[in-house]
Amino acid sequence: MKNIPELFGSMVFSDAVMRERLPAGIYGALKETARQSAHLDLETANVIAETMKDWAVEKGATHFAHWFQPMTGITAGKLDSFIAPAEDGRVIMEFSGSSLVRGEPDASSLPSGGLRATFEARGYTVWDTSSYAFIKDGALMIPTVFCSYSGEALDKKTPLLRSMEAIDRQARRILALFGETPARRVVTTAGPEQEYFLIDKAGYLKRPDLVYTGRTLFGARPPKGQEMEDHYFGCLKPRVSAFMKELDEELWKLGVYAKTKHNETAPAQHELAPVFTATNTATDHNQLTMELMKSIADKHGLACLLHEKPFAGVNGSGKHINWSLASDTGVNLLEPGETPYENAQFLLFLMAVIKAVDEYQDLLRTSVASAGNDCRLGANEAPPAIVSMFLGDELTEILEALESGAEYCNKEKCDMEIGVTVLPHFPKDVADRNRTSPFAFTGNRFEFRMPGSSFSVAEPNIVLNTAVAEVLRGFADELEAADDFTGALAALARKTIGKHKRIIFNGNSYSEEWQAEAARRGLSSLKTAVDAFPSLISPKSVELFARHQVYSRSELSSRHEILMEGYCKTLHIEALTMTDLVKGGVIPAVIAGQNEAAKLLKRKKACGGFNCSLEEHLLTRLSNLSARLLDRLTHLEETVSKARPARAEYYRDAVLPAMTELRAVADELETLTAKTLWPLPSYAELLHSVI
Ligand code: ADP
Ligand code: MG
Numbered sequence: 001m002k003n004i005p006e007l008f009g010s011m012v013f014s015d016a017v018m019r020e021r022l023p024a025g026i027y028g029a030l031k032e033t034a035r036q037s038a039h040l041d042l043e044t045a046n047v048i049a050e051t052m053k054d055w056a057v058e059k060g061a062t063h064f065a066h067w068f069q070p071m072t073g074i075t076a077g078k079l080d081s082f083i084a085p086a087e088d089g090r091v092i093m094e095f096s097g098s099s100l101v102r103g104e105p106d107a108s109s110l111p112s113g114g115l116r117a118t119f120e121a122r123g124y125t126v127w128d129t130s131s132y133a134f135i136k137d138g139a140l141m142i143p144t145v146f147c148s149y150s151g152e153a154l155d156k157k158t159p160l161l162r163s164m165e166a167i168d169r170q171a172r173r174i175l176a177l178f179g180e181t182p183a184r185r186v187v188t189t190a191g192p193e194q195e196y197f198l199i200d201k202a203g204y205l206k207r208p209d210l211v212y213t214g215r216t217l218f219g220a221r222p223p224k225g226q227e228m229e230d231h232y233f234g235c236l237k238p239r240v241s242a243f244m245k246e247l248d249e250e251l252w253k254l255g256v257y258a259k260t261k262h263n264e265t266a267p268a269q270h271e272l273a274p275v276f277t278a279t280n281t282a283t284d285h286n287q288l289t290m291e292l293m294k295s296i297a298d299k300h301g302l303a304c305l306l307h308e309k310p311f312a313g314v315n316g317s318g319k320h321i322n323w324s325l326a327s328d329t330g331v332n333l334l335e336p337g338e339t340p341y342e343n344a345q346f347l348l349f350l351m352a353v354i355k356a357v358d359e360y361q362d363l364l365r366t367s368v369a370s371a372g373n374d375c376r377l378g379a380n381e382a383p384p385a386i387v388s389m390f391l392g393d394e395l396t397e398i399l400e401a402l403e404s405g406a407e408y409c410n411k412e413k414c415d416m417e418i419g420v421t422v423l424p425h426f427p428k429d430v431a432d433r434n435r436t437s438p439f440a441f442t443g444n445r446f447e448f449r450m451p452g453s454s455f456s457v458a459e460p461n462i463v464l465n466t467a468v469a470e471v472l473r474g475f476a477d478e479l480e481a482a483d484d485f486t487g488a489l490a491a492l493a494r495k496t497i498g499k500h501k502r503i504i505f506n507g508n509s510y511s512e513e514w515q516a517e518a519a520r521r522g523l524s525s526l527k528t529a530v531d532a533f534p535s536l537i538s539p540k541s542v543e544l545f546a547r548h549q550v551y552s553r554s555e556l557s558s559r560h561e562i563l564m565e566g567y568c569k570t571l572h573i574e575a576l577t578m579t580d581l582v583k584g585g586v587i588p589a590v591i592a593g594q595n596e597a598a599k600l601l602k603r604k605k606a607c608g609g610f611n612c613s614l615e616e617h618l619l620t621r622l623s624n625l626s627a628r629l630l631d632r633l634t635h636l637e638e639t640v641s642k643a644r645p646a647r648a649e650y651y652r653d654a655v656l657p658a659m660t661e662l663r664a665v666a667d668e669l670e671t672l673t674a675k676t677l678w679p680l681p682s683y684a685e686l687l688h689s690v691i
Contacts, residue, residue, distance in 0.1 A: 002249070009255040011059065013052055013133040013140075021051050034129040035185075045097030052133060053082055053095035056140035063139040064095060066103035066125035068146040069156045071111040071562045073456060075287050078105060079139050100142060101127050107148055113558030113565070115148050122149040128157060131284055134254050143284060152555055156458035159550050160280055163465035164188055166548035170472035171325055171333065171349075177479050178345045183327035188465050189445075191276030192286045193260075195317035195453050196293055197268045197305040198240060200689035203681040204303035212577045213570070214307035214454070215375065218586075218663055220670040222684035225314050226266045234263045239690055240270065243300045247272070250292050256285045265381065266314040267687040276322060276445075279465070283457040286319075290454070302690065308452035309375035311683060316376035317453035321460055324445035325349065325468075335444040344489065347402070351496045352475060353446060354389060356467035357439055358503035360544070361387040361524050362535035364439075364450075367463040369529035369563070371570040373452035378527070381510075383438035383449050385532075386518045386525045388505040390437030396504060402490075403497040436509040466550045473547075529567055530648045536560045564648045571651040575640045575659055582633050585679030586666050590629070593673045594622045618672065625669050632662040 009016075018027055026047050033040045056064070065077035084094040107115075107123025124147055131143035146155035153159050164187060171186035204210050209217040236244065244261050251258040257275035264271050272293075274285060290306055297304035309316035325333040333349045357364060364387050368377070378384045391399070400406075434440050438450045451460050475492060482488030502521040507514060518525060526532040535541060537560045545551035551559070601615040636658040643650055670678055681689075 004252060007249065008252045011135040011253045012255040013055060014255060015132075017055060018051075021055060022048065030129060040101065040129070042097050042101075045101050047097075049095045049097045049100040052100065052140060053093060056135055057082065057093055059135050061135050061138050061140045064099070065139050065141055066105070066127075066144040067141040068125050068144045069283070069287060069456065069458070070146055070154060071113070071156065071559070073454065075291065076105075076110065077139075077141065078103075095140075103144065105146070107146075107154055110146075110154065111562045111565070112148065112154050113561035115152050115154065115554065115558045123147065123154055124149070128161070128280075130161065130280055132255065136254065136288075152552065152558070156456050156462075157280070157283065159462050159555070160283060160458040160465075162550045163462045163469070163548070164279060166550055167325070167465045167469040167472070170469045170476060171327075173476035173480070174345075174348065174352075174472055175327065177476065177485065181329055183329050183331075185328045186325055186333070187278045187328070188461065189276045189322075189324045189326050189332075190279040190282035190457055190461060191273060191322035191445075192282060192451075192457050193271055193273040193318075193320040193322070194286065194289055194293075195264055195269060195271045195319065197266070197310050197317065198243065198270060198297060198302045198690060199268055199305065199686050201298065201301045201303045203686050203689045204305075206681050207686070208581060209574075209577050209680075210303070210305065210310065213574045214305065214372070215310045215574075216312070216683070216686070217574060217578050217659070218581065218666050218670070218680060219312065219683040219686075220667040221313050222682065222687060224267075224684065225687070229265070231263050231267050231269065232265045236263065237690055239300060239302065243297060243302060244270075244272075246299070247292055247296050250296060251285075251289060254285075254288055254292075256288060258289070264315070264317075266311070268690060269315060269317065276324075279323075279457065279461050283461070286457045306454045308370075308372040308454060309379070311687065312375075313683075314687070315381040316379060318376065318382060318449060319451045319453050319455055319457070321448045321451055321457060322442070322445050323448060323461070323464060332444055334441075334446070347398075347493065348475065348489070350395070350441075351399075351493060351500075352468055352471040354391075354503060355496050355500045356464070356471045357387060357389055358500040359471070360463065360467040360540075361503070362526060362532070362538070363463045363467065363541055363544075364448075364460070365524070365526045366532040366535045367460040368450040368452060368455065369526075369532035370452060370455070371529060371567045371574075372454060373450075374529050376452060377450060383436065383509050384515065384525075385527050386509075386515065386523055387438055387450070387503070388509060388514075388518065388523065389446075389503050390434040390440040390506055390509075391504055392434070392441060392506065395441065396506060399497050399501065399504075402493045403501070405490075405494070434506065434509075437505070438509060462550060466544060466548050469548050470544055528652055529563075530652045533560060533563050533567075533648065536563070561646070565646050567648045568643075568646055568651050571655050571659075572640065572643065575636060575655050578659055578662055579633060579637055579640070581679070582629065582662065582666060586629070586669065587626075589673055589677040589679055590622060590626050590669055592677050594619060594626070596674075597622065622669070622672060625665055625672070629662070629665045629669065632658070632665055636662050 018030065026044055029040065029044050030048060063079040063081045065079045067075055067077045070076050082093040082095055083091040086092050103125040105123055105125060125144035128143045128145050133140060133142045145158040147153050147158060167188055168186045172183055175183055207216065248258045258272060259275045260273040262271055272289065276282065293304040327333065336346050337343055365385060376382045440447045448460055478492060479485060479488055502523065505514065537556050542553050542556060545556060546553065597615050597618045601612055601619065604610040604612050639654050639658045643655060
C-alpha cells in the first residue's frame, strides 16, 4: 500500500516545499507577491528560480515550461531544457529569474480574436504566483497568465483572476456591514464534477469521426443503450478500475484532491470529482485532470472522450461546477448557519446570487455555449438552454415570507416571526436534490449543471463571479448609505425577491411544461450557442465587465470572435469528416452489400425455382437508400462549399441540418449492411467495448 499523504503533492513546488527550501526573506516576499501586495524584484526571482530548478532536477526534471491556458480550451507550453553550455564543452543546469517570471510566445499562432490585428503579434506569459509550479512528464511547469504586448488578456486565467478580485472587493464590503471580523480575502470556491467516457482504443482509432471531432457523426442505435439503468454507480470493470487507480495517484502527486469516482448513467460513462478548492486552483487542476485522463487512458489501451455528446441517444457529459464563496476566516458564505445573525448574512448572499443569475441569465448561458454543448443541452438528460434556479421548498418559503412580511412557520418552532433580525434556524438539509435544475442550491453551495464536459472551469466562473460582484456592489451601496441597517435590509430583501423570484423553479426543468412556463415568466431561452454568443458583447455585458475590470471592450470582442470562429470551424470539420467518411467508407460498403445481394439474386434466378424475395427486397431498399445517400451527400457538399468563414448562423441553419439528414440515411444503411463490410465499429461495439 502506498503512503498517500507522502505521495500527495510530491510533484508540486508547494507552500511546504517553498518554506523549507527558500530563505525566510525570499519566502515572505513571494507570499506578498502572491497576495498582490508587492512586486517581485529580479534578485528575489533569481533565488526562487535556482531553488525551483534544484528541486525539479532532484525529481528528474530536465525541462521547464510556462504553462498557460489560451483560448483553445486546452493548455499550452513550450519546453526548454535547463542546459546551458559551460566553458569546457560540458553543460550546467541553469534557470534564471527572468525565465521564471516572463516568457515570450508568439501570440499570432494562438487564437486572439482580432487583437493581434490591432496590436503586435508579440505575447507574454507572466508567472502567476497564486498557483504552484509542478512537474509533469519530466518538465517543471510554471503556471502563467498570457497577454498581448499591450496587456490584453489572451487566456482564460487572467479574467478569472480579475473576476475573483472583483467579487472579493464587494463581498468584503458586505461582511463589514455585518460587523464580521474583517476578512482579508473572500475567494470563490469550485468543485467541478467531471464526466467522461472510456472506450477501447482500438475501436476509437477506427472511428475518424471520434479522432477528428471528438464525437460520433454516424451510428445506428444499439440494441442496448442505457435503458436498463444498470451502469450508474455500478461495479467498476477491472480495466476501468485500473485506469482510475492510476489517475488518482498521478493526480494526487500533482496535488489534485481527486476524491469521488463512479460509473455514470450511460454505458462507458464515468465521473471524477475532486474536493473543492479556490476557483483558480480548481481551474488549473481540472485542466490537468482532463489532460491526465487522456494520457492515462492511452496507457491502458483506452480512449477518454471529453466531448459533450460523443454518442447520440445516450446521455452526454457535463461538468457540474459546485460554487460558493469563502472568507479566509474559514466561513462558507453560502452556509445557512445556525444562528439568526448568520442567517441574515447568508440570506443576503443567497439573494445576491438569485439576482445575479436572473439579471445575467444570458451571460451565464453564453458562458456554457459551444457547438459541442448544443448537442447536449436540452436533450433529455441535460438541463434545457433556459437558466433557472432550484432552491428547494424550505428556502423558497422563507424567501416568500421575507417578501410578504408574513410569518414563516418553521418545522421546529411554528410561532417564529420573520423580521430580518429574527430569522429561522435552518434544518440540516435546507434543500432536497433536484437533478434537473441548471443551477441548484445543494445545502451550502450552488451546483451549475450547464457547463459541458470539455469546458474550462474558468468561463462560467468569470461570469458568475462578476455578476455576483455587481449585485453585491449595489447591495453594499444601498446598505452602507442606510441609517437603519435592519430596516434597509428588510426593504432590500422584499424588493430583490419580488423582482427576481421568477428565476426560481423547483420543478422538473426537463419537462415541456417548463419551457412554456419559462416563456410566460419572461425568462430568456437562447436555444443554440449562436443565439447566445452576442450577449457577450451586449452593452449590458460591456458595462458589467468594464466596471469590474474583468474584460475591456476589445477583450470581449476578441472573445466573441473566437467563439463564433470556433463554432464555425467545429462544424466545418464535422461536415468534411462526414463527407469524407461517406465517400471513402460508407459508399464502398453499400456498393459491396448490393453487389453481394445482386450476385446471389442472379445465381438463384439462373438456377430457377428459388424464393428470391429477401434479395429483391434488400436490393430495392439498398438502391433507394443509396440514391438518397447520394442526394444528401451532394447537398451537404454544396452547402459546405457555399459557407463563408465565421458565418455561424449559416453553419447552424444550413450545414448542421444537412449533416443530420445525411446521418439519418447512413444510419439506416448501417442496419442493412453486413458488419464485416461496414467501415465503422458500431455503437454497440464502442459502448460495450471495455469488458
Ligand atoms: P453530487 O452528489 O452532486 O454528484 P459530488 O460529491 O460528486 O456530488 O460532488 C460535489 C462537489 O461539490 C465536490 O467537488 C465537492 O468538493 C464540491 N463542494 C462541496 N462544498 C463546496 C463548496 N463550499 N464550494 C464549492 N464546491 C463545493
Ligand atoms: Mg457527482
